[in-house]
Amino acid sequence: MIKEGCPGSKEIRSPSPEEITCYWCDFRNEIWTDEVDTVCKGCGKSITREIGTTCIQWCPAARECVGTEKYERLMKAVRK
Numbered sequence: 001m002i003k004e005g006c007p008g009s010k011e012i013r014s015p016s017p018e019e020i021t022c023y024w025c026d027f028r029n030e031i032w033t034d035e036v037d038t039v040c041k042g043c044g045k046s047i048t049r050e051i052g053t054t055c056i057q058w059c060p061a062a063r064e065c066v067g068t069e070k071y072e073r074l075m076k077a078v079r080k
Helices: 007-013 062-067 068-079
Strands: 015-022 028-032 038-039 046-048
Touching: 007 062, 015 068, 028 062
Parallel strands: none
Antiparallel strands: 015 028, 038 046
16 A cells, blocks of 8 residues: 655655746746755856745654655755
8 A cells, every 4th residue: 555645745745847036147947846946047056945834844754755865855955
C-alpha cells in the first residue's frame, strides 16, 4: 500500500512550474513549487521565492512524507 501523504504536502511531492520575476532585471523565470531559489536566465543572479508556512514546519511525519532531501533543503530555506 502506497502512502498518499496529506493534502498540504501535494505541492512539494508533485511540484509544478511557476514564474518568478527577477528583482534586478525584471526577467520572468521559471521556478518549481518545490524550489526555493534559481539563477536568473536574464542576468545570471540568484533569485529566491518567498516560502510561506508549510506543513513541513510542524508535522512530525514531514521528512517521511516529502522525502529527506526535499525536507532538508526546504527547512534550510525556512530557517533563513
